[in-house]
Amino acid sequence: MSGLTLVFSIFFYIAIDIFIIGMLLKVWKYVSTPAPLKIPQTPAPKTAAGVGVRMFKDVVFFRSLFRGNKRIWLGGYLFHLALLIVFMKHLRFFLPATPAIIDDLVDIDIYTGFVVVGALAFLFILRLAVDRHFFISVFNDYMLLVFIIAIGTTGLLSRFWEGGGVRSDIPYIKEFVGGLFTFHPGTVPENPLFLTHFSLVMLFLMYFPFSKMVHAVAIFFSPTRNQIDNSREKRWGPWMVKGKRYGQVTPPAAASVLVKDEPTDA
Amino acid sequence: MAEQAAEKTEFDIVAEAHPNKDFKAPELTGEIATPRVEDGMIVKGVTDAIKPHIAKEAIQEKLDFPGTLVDNWDEAVIRRLGELLERYKSLQVYLDTCVRCGSCTDKCQFYLGTNDPNNMPVARAELLRKVYKRYFTTEGKIFRKLAGAEKLDINLLSDWYAYFHQCSQCRRCSVFCPYGIDTAEISMAAREIMDCIGIGQKYVNEILGKVHDIGNNLGMNPKALAATLESTEEDLEEETGQKIRLPLDEEGAEVLMITPSADFFASPHVESLLGYAKVFHQAGISWTFSSKASEAGNFGMFIGNYTQLEKVASRVRDAIDDIRPKRLIVGECGHAWRVAYSFWNTLIGPFDTLDPNYPAPQHICEFTLDLVERGAIKLDKAANDEFTVTFHDSCNVARGSCMGDRPGGQFTIPRELIKASCNRFVDMEKGTIMEETFCCGGGGGLLTDEILQVRIQGAMPRMQALSRVMESDGVNFMALICAICKAQFTKILPKYGVPMSVAGGVHQLVGRAIDLGAKA
Numbered sequence: 001m002s003g004l005t006l007v008f009s010i011f012f013y014i015a016i017d018i019f020i021i022g023m024l025l026k027v028w029k030y031v032s033t034p035a036p037l038k039i040p041q042t043p044a045p046k047t048a049a050g051v052g053v054r055m056f057k058d059v060v061f062f063r064s065l066f067r068g069n070k071r072i073w074l075g076g077y078l079f080h081l082a083l084l085i086v087f088m089k090h091l092r093f094f095l096p097a098t099p100a101i102i103d104d105l106v107d108i109d110i111y112t113g114f115v116v117v118g119a120l121a122f123l124f125i126l127r128l129a130v131d132r133h134f135f136i137s138v139f140n141d142y143m144l145l146v147f148i149i150a151i152g153t154t155g156l157l158s159r160f161w162e163g164g165g166v167r168s169d170i171p172y173i174k175e176f177v178g179g180l181f182t183f184h185p186g187t188v189p190e191n192p193l194f195l196t197h198f199s200l201v202m203l204f205l206m207y208f209p210f211s212k213m214v215h216a217v218a219i220f221f222s223p224t225r226n227q228i229d230n231s232r233e234k235r236w237g238p239w240m241v242k243g244k245r246y247g248q249v250t251p252p253a254a255a256s257v258l259v260k261d262e263p264t265d266a
Numbered sequence: 267m268a269e270q271a272a273e274k275t276e277f278d279i280v281a282e283a284h285p286n287k288d289f290k291a292p293e294l295t296g297e298i299a300t301p302r303v304e305d306g307m308i309v310k311g312v313t314d315a316i317k318p319h320i321a322k323e324a325i326q327e328k329l330d331f332p333g334t335l336v337d338n339w340d341e342a343v344i345r346r347l348g349e350l351l352e353r354y355k356s357l358q359v360y361l362d363t364c365v366r367c368g369s370c371t372d373k374c375q376f377y378l379g380t381n382d383p384n385n386m387p388v389a390r391a392e393l394l395r396k397v398y399k400r401y402f403t404t405e406g407k408i409f410r411k412l413a414g415a416e417k418l419d420i421n422l423l424s425d426w427y428a429y430f431h432q433c434s435q436c437r438r439c440s441v442f443c444p445y446g447i448d449t450a451e452i453s454m455a456a457r458e459i460m461d462c463i464g465i466g467q468k469y470v471n472e473i474l475g476k477v478h479d480i481g482n483n484l485g486m487n488p489k490a491l492a493a494t495l496e497s498t499e500e501d502l503e504e505e506t507g508q509k510i511r512l513p514l515d516e517e518g519a520e521v522l523m524i525t526p527s528a529d530f531f532a533s534p535h536v537e538s539l540l541g542y543a544k545v546f547h548q549a550g551i552s553w554t555f556s557s558k559a560s561e562a563g564n565f566g567m568f569i570g571n572y573t574q575l576e577k578v579a580s581r582v583r584d585a586i587d588d589i590r591p592k593r594l595i596v597g598e599c600g601h602a603w604r605v606a607y608s609f610w611n612t613l614i615g616p617f618d619t620l621d622p623n624y625p626a627p628q629h630i631c632e633f634t635l636d637l638v639e640r641g642a643i644k645l646d647k648a649a650n651d652e653f654t655v656t657f658h659d660s661c662n663v664a665r666g667s668c669m670g671d672r673p674g675g676q677f678t679i680p681r682e683l684i685k686a687s688c689n690r691f692v693d694m695e696k697g698t699i700m701e702e703t704f705c706c707g708g709g710g711g712l713l714t715d716e717i718l719q720v721r722i723q724g725a726m727p728r729m730q731a732l733s734r735v736m737e738s739d740g741v742n743f744m745a746l747i748c749a750i751c752k753a754q755f756t757k758i759l760p761k762y763g764v765p766m767s768v769a770g771g772v773h774q775l776v777g778r779a780i781d782l783g784a785k786a
Contacts, residue, residue, distance in 0.1 A: 026362075029358065030355065030358065030359055033351070033352060033353070033354070033355040033358050033359075034353065034354075034355060035354070035355040035356060036353065036354065036572065036612070037608065037609050037612060038608045038609065038612065039356060039448065039451070039608065039666070041437060041440050041441065041446055041448065041665055041666075042664070042665055042666060042667060042668050042673065042676065042701075043668065043673035043674040043676070043677075043701060044668075044673060045673060046671070046672075046673060050673075058444065058446075062444055064369075064441065064442055064443055064444050064446065065367065065369050065442070065443075065444040067441065067442055068369030068370065068373065068441075068442030068443070068444075069367075069368065069369045069442070072367050072368055072369055076367065076444075126368070127368075130368065131302050131303040132300075132303055132368060132371040132372065132383070132386060133368040133371065134303070135303045135371075135383045135386070135389065136366050136368060136371060136383075136386065136388050136389055136392070137366060138366070138411075138412070138413065138414035139409075139411070139412040139413070139414075140405070140409060140412055140413045140414065141365075141366055143412070207405075210403065210404045210405045211405050211413075212362070212363070212364065212365045212366075214362050214363065215362075215363045215364075215365050215444075215445055218359050218362055218363040218445060219363070219444070219445045219446075221355060221359050222356075222359055222360075222363070222445050222446040222447070223355055223356045223359070223446075223448075224356070224437075224440050224446035224447075224448045225445070225446040229668055229673060231607060231608045231609070231611050231612070232607060232611060232625045232626065232627075233625075234611075235611045235612065235615045235616050236611065236612045237612040238612055238613070239612075241353060245576075246353070246572045246576070247572050247573045247575070247576030247577065247613070248573070
């Protein structure tokens, strides 16, 4: 195994571990934190199936965002949809045998990668151009957009720029990346464009659990969206903490205020 | 030495406020314009100096909060925030999730009305989120300001005090958030934290103290309450010629009626009280108020303090145990209905001593409309012919509760009841009613005069929508089902040049229309 292969293999395993463990810890935190009161944002469904439908609309169609702001919805929705397609197309690099449907997708679809980058650029411009969005944006909001644009751009160059040499290296890339998943990585192709694309994706995965990217899983735990509106029909709680009811342990505020150490004469 | 004396203490910085009592309401054009974030506002807000009074020591201590700003308040804030994060999924998820997409930025009546960008829901939440990031997240600890994380200092605390008291916890922003982030949950947490370090809000905490001591927000003791009800009964008899009762503490009554104490004598609230009494009288259902639970409101929700929420609600449990009613009915009050509908079962349930045939608790509009539909009471619409009526959906009813057994009953049931009581009903513009209703501008503990400017400004979107139907359809009555909305509009309408009498209760209309002769 070459030194370069070793370095990138280790990089990959570290990034994937951070991503998986980080996300599991996040999910565990959301699962284990109680929601002591019923706070569905009404009108809300009265059945679990209804909540499923509400959640489906928000996750699959971004319904609430659509109601709120059509421009952001357009940019955000196109981006996520295109990213999903691009991700599916990437499966052919990881899987030993590519399902036929993905091969078909690769044949039909050429331009989705441009949609990813274009939609992100649109969202970037919105942040700069709309006074209210500019006011609320922080550096990391721009940075993330640039980061994903960079991932998309290196991806597009790999596919469309012959000079980059990625296309001719594809069999090796497949052997390397596919091998990573079976713990038998092949030799990493020494192609700067591919290595850049690969590294950016790994960095992105490492950042994911510690940033606003957790919105991808957090939405499923949002009490205003995932609770059933049946508080009259079915008693919710009461919730306990340390063996006592919430109302009995919450503040007494005095307990939560630290007593400052008395200055000592030394 | 003199210089030192002039130096502001940390408490002064938080408490410093510049109420503007002469503030002029914006002109009514019928249009709700989204303000631009002007360059000058980017650094500093425009309403950051408009703050409610801070609660005095005695008030704070009565609620087990420190009397004044504690010395090590910065540590105490972080510690309390940590505790709340472990106890409220909403807070944990909502502080993590926001991507600052911008969907909520033009949805808050306080941003639309004040032009202050810190009143955009996301910006308001960021005031707390930046502290969360700095002390609780890896991203914030590494990237600091770049990730929008910020160290807590006295100026930020001062902004908390201002802007978390310019949120009426109406949840309008949550409707448009792709993740359902509920700014009400965040502002409740922020107020809870501020209470825990000794800077509570005077208006709300004083009222909570009154509820514990006396039994209701207005501080009417049982004797005064009994006297008021008695004299109101006399007035009713004079008006109608019938003996319509307003019973108090009658054990074994079929219905226990819990209503906001403002209904007992504030105007126009009391008109609705007369309406309830006439409905019970005409339907022939025995009922009673309780002097122990002479308040439906629960300001514990406004300060996000679970103990206070439970303690205030427990008075209702005590009243149920004393009176042993079959049914529990709640009067016209927005946040009270949210607490009753969504929280009572958790806080003081189960209600297994009540008649299982009726939902518990039940809203007075559900109750009355059911009687109308069954023909148990008759309404003469012509009695309200002088009115063209519109309906203001109260925020807590619209987005935090329901009526009837179908989602959206909280919109249809009051409207059907209004339509049964009058001949002319018009809805205000889509986007300003039902799920997307605007707050009156006085909810969530903001109903205090030192921040009148913010209340006037916050009412702007509702006032524009109202003025539009007043112009186009001749609307002259806005029906309300909330004691806070009633108090707020009675004060605010004249500021906009609209007569105070335009604001009234739904049961005010019912009370005028009810046919007291035709007993079934």
